[in-house]
Amino acid sequence: MAAAAAAAATAVEEDLWSSMLSNVASSKRLPQKSILVLGGGADEQKEFVDALGGFSPDSRKQSRRPPVANEFALGYTYLDVLDAEQEDVLARLGLYLVSSPTPAFTPLLKPLFTPELLPDTLVVLLLDWRTPWTWLRQTRRWIRLLRNIFSQLDNDAKEALEEVMKAWEARPRNFGETGAIQVPGAAPEVHIPLGPGEFDEPLGLPLLVVCQNADNIETLERERGWKEEEFDFVLQFMRTILLKHGASLIYTSPSTPSSLQPLVYTCLSLPVSSKQALRHNVIERERVLVPPSWDSWGKIRVLRDFDVEGVGAGWSVDIDFSPASAAEPDLDTPVDGGAVELYEEVIRDSRGDDSLAALRPKGAIEMPPVDMQEFLSAQLEILESKKDEEKTGGTGGGSSSSAGGPGGPKNAMGTVGLAETDSRVRDHVGPVQFNVGGIQVDADDMLRRIKDRDAAASLDPAAMAAGGSTGPASPGGAADGKSQNEVLAQFFSSLMNKKGAGGKGGSAGK
Structure with missing residues (x-):
């Protein structure tokens, strides 16, 4: 009896220690968030990771930059979410990177959509301002691929998707300037109902569209003849189709700071400091920011008269996708009367524009524009080399200065004589x-x-x-x-x- 009592006491003591250790371990466990980055090449995905982590070339964080493995198929990297003092780690972001919307990647993506991971997952779609005429077609391919994958998930995962969308739709409609939800004159528990065209086509996960290289807008205007109407058309079109999924939109540029980090943190319900308050912007065409649960048909029409109803209906036709084979779906199946067709009729690939080609002389070679930063870097190297040459050749400049005179050789300052200057x-x-x-x-x-x-x-x-004269000259x-x-x-x-x-x-x- 005594031995049995001692064994029972030991078991209780072990259970007590196990529970205590488990509680300590769970308290120190970092919250995990997942971001699925779709589209863009390897360089564009690295630019997104750098912008999200705040890794600039001259930043002190550069030494803490994690490696990015995104050369083949499904890439991966991670980021730490730090507090306002940049000391304590609050959460960890796991970034999964996919460049091409290929149905063959479906077996790689399905394990990411588990009931445990779905509530803390954000989908990010990368688009590029160097090819804005491909945006609608790329977006349609990715939406079709995700819908095809979600249709193959088990019942538990599908229920988790529905719960995520219900919680996302339940967010109040007015997105305040500080990043919090503010409804003037209403109690905190009162929610404004969804507007027309909002969450008509829920994807299942929150979606953020990042349009990179916004500095190329100036190039399109200067070299391709784009006008304000084209830029407004692109913005209104994207806002209309993204409103149907409850998605966010942001334009970014490598040379300009953006609100990408606080926007991503807001979509993942992570804390955002007051210094990083989100402010919507649909006026500055290179710094567009549409936060979640902010946009509406009325706000889209404020910019310019636009057929939001027709575009929304056309987009529903485009993404109403029922492939003949779920294993190998054709993501480029054409649709008559869809929004993609309407978009590409207005926004065409200007690189092959016949009207612009007719203005160029026959046989002319078109040179691509040089990036301003690359041009300035090259000029800096030339100036530095000239400076070094002047330093090394400064000792031998005395002999040339003594020979300088009107019309003579150059002097030590590299100038010519007065007579030669007057001649020029x-x-x-x-x-x-x-x-x-x-x-x-x-x-x-x-x-x-x-x-x-x-x-x-x-x-x-x-x-x-x-x-x-007739005689000799005197x-x-x-x-x-x-x-x-x-x-x-x-x-x-x-x-x-x-x-x-x-x-x-x-x-x-x-």
Whole structure:
């Protein structure tokens, strides 16, 4: 009896310690959130991870950047959610990366949608402003693929999807400036009902669409002839179809800070600091931000007159997808009267625009625009190399400076002589002319003729005398003729000096 009592006491003590250790372990366990990143290439996905984690090249966080494995099929990386002081870890994000909407990836994606993971999962779709004419077709392919995967889940996972959407739809409609839900004049438990076109086609998980490289908007306007109407059309179209899924929208650029991080945290119900308050923006075309549970048909029409009803109905037709084979569905099945067809009629691939091609000369080679940051980096390298050359060649510049003179070689500062400078100025400005007695006289030409005559007279005075008089030329006559030439030369030189002193900055006769 005593042995049995001792064994029972030991068992109770072990159970007590086990429960205590379990409680401590669960209290230290970090909340896990999952983000499924769809679309974009390997570089675009890394840009998204860097923007979400705040990893800029000059940031102190760069050393804590986790590796990103996204070269093949299903990629993965993780991020830590830190507190306001950037010290304690509040949660951990697991990012799963898929580039291509291929039905062959379905077996890789299905394990991500379990009843335990679904309540803490966000779907992010990456689009690129370098090819905005492909947005609707890409979005349709991904929506069809996700719907096909969700249809193959077990009953427990489907029930979890329904619970997630019910909780998401139950969010109040007014999204406040601070990131909290604010309904003026209403009690906290009162919810505004859904508006028309909102959550008509629930996906099952919250969706965020990120349009990257928004700095390419300026390139489309400058080189492809896009106008404000095209940019507004794209924005209104995307807002209309995303409203049907209760999705969010944001434009991002690598060179511009964005609200991507607080938007993702809000979608995952993670804490957001007051410094990162979300503010909707549909006016600045490069910084668009549509938070969850904020948009409506009325707000879409404010920007410009738009057929939200027709576009919404067309999108429902596009994604009403019943593949003949669930294992290998054709995600590009064409649909008549869908929203994709309407979108691509207006937003076309401008790279092959015949009207723009007709303006280019035949045989011309079209050069792609160089990124501004790459251009500036190249120029910086050139300037640095020039600076190094000047430092290394500074000791040998004294000999060249001593040889510098009017019309001489370059001096140590790299400038030419005064006479050569005046010559370049005259070549740029043109001949100096004067009006003498109603006759336009070219001063430079007149000086040249006088100098040529003096040179000819000094070389062959006998021929000059024979051609100019019947007798031999006297020394006095030659001297008088030479003095007259000098007087004429000085006269025209003085005219040029007076006329060109202010414009040329120096005398041509010196």
